[in-house]
Amino acid sequence: xxxxxxxxxxxxxxxxxxxxxxxxxxxxxxxxxxxxxxxxxxxxxxxxxxxxxxxxxxxxxxxxxxxxxxxxxxxxxxxxxxxxxxxxxxxxxxxxxxxxxxxxxxxxxxxxxx
Amino acid sequence: xxxxxxxxxxxxxxxxxxxxxxxxxxxxxxxxxxxxxxxxxxxxxxxxxxxxxxxxxxxxxxxxxxxxxxxxxxxxxxxxxxxxxxxxxxxxxxxxxxxxxxxxxxxxxxxxxx
Numbered sequence: 096x097x098x099x100x101x102x103x104x105x106x107x108x109x110x111x112x113x114x115x116x117x118x119x120x121x122x123x124x125x126x127x128x129x130x131x132x133x134x135x136x137x138x139x140x141x142x143x144x145x146x147x148x149x150x151x152x153x154x155x156x157x158x159x160x161x162x163x164x165x166x167x168x169x170x171x172x173x174x175x176x177x178x179x180x181x182x183x184x185x186x187x188x189x190x191x192x193x194x195x196x197x198x199x200x201x202x203x204x205x206x207x208x209x
Numbered sequence: 210x211x212x213x214x215x216x217x218x219x220x221x222x223x224x225x226x227x228x229x230x231x232x233x234x235x236x237x238x239x240x241x242x243x244x245x246x247x248x249x250x251x252x253x254x255x256x257x258x259x260x261x262x263x264x265x266x267x268x269x270x271x272x273x274x275x276x277x278x279x280x281x282x283x284x285x286x287x288x289x290x291x292x293x294x295x296x297x298x299x300x301x302x303x304x305x306x307x308x309x310x311x312x313x314x315x316x317x318x319x320x321x322x323x
Contacts, residue, residue, distance in 0.1 A: 137313030196302040200252035
């Protein structure tokens with residue numbers, strides 16, 4: 096299967112701990128997006144990359160959040176000093192070329208902060 | 210900013226019933242419009258899209274027409290099946306100000322009973 100893969104699928108952590116999520120996009124896709132989804136809500140944009148360049152960050156992305164895509168392939172999203180409000184599904188998506196809105200999503204990484 | 214408003218769910222229908230899920234949008238410029246679907250346990254996937262006024266997107270028996278005059282993009286299907294049970298998200302994309310990201314509605318959960 097050559098779809099978007101995310102790891103881990105589930106993460107339970109204690110408040111104050113750091114967590115890191117990884118996303119492997121479809122190999123020929125140069126754009127990579129991170130979204131956050133909470134229960135009963137639609138996905139909310141966090142940030143996106145074109146190749147290794149981070150082109151936009153949402154105001155939702157506080158200083159505790161950092162995303163990287165060092166070689167323009169996989170990406171990581173790190174959350175430092177987690178808070179209970181960070182509990183959500185973190186979605187990664189990728190696309191090729193100019194953004195036509197046709198994103199390919201992974202199944203998400205669910206974070207639970209106790 | 211740009212936004213999408215969907216009808217509140219959940220929606221419960223019997224098999225072969227007619228489906229309408231309302232979606233209206235607010236955007237500057239000329240957005241492209243999308244419906245994404247999330248089946249249980251799976252990632253979001255594009256269902257259909259329309260890129261300009263009066264365009265009709267269609268896929269898997271679903272249709273939606275881009276209505277600029279009413280800023281709407283309602284999803285319809287003439288005869289739903291149990292396998293259509295999922296969460297449906299209306300979304301738009303604009304490129305105003307150099308930003309290129311999908312903006313999603315809150316989603317509408319559809320349950321189809323046999």
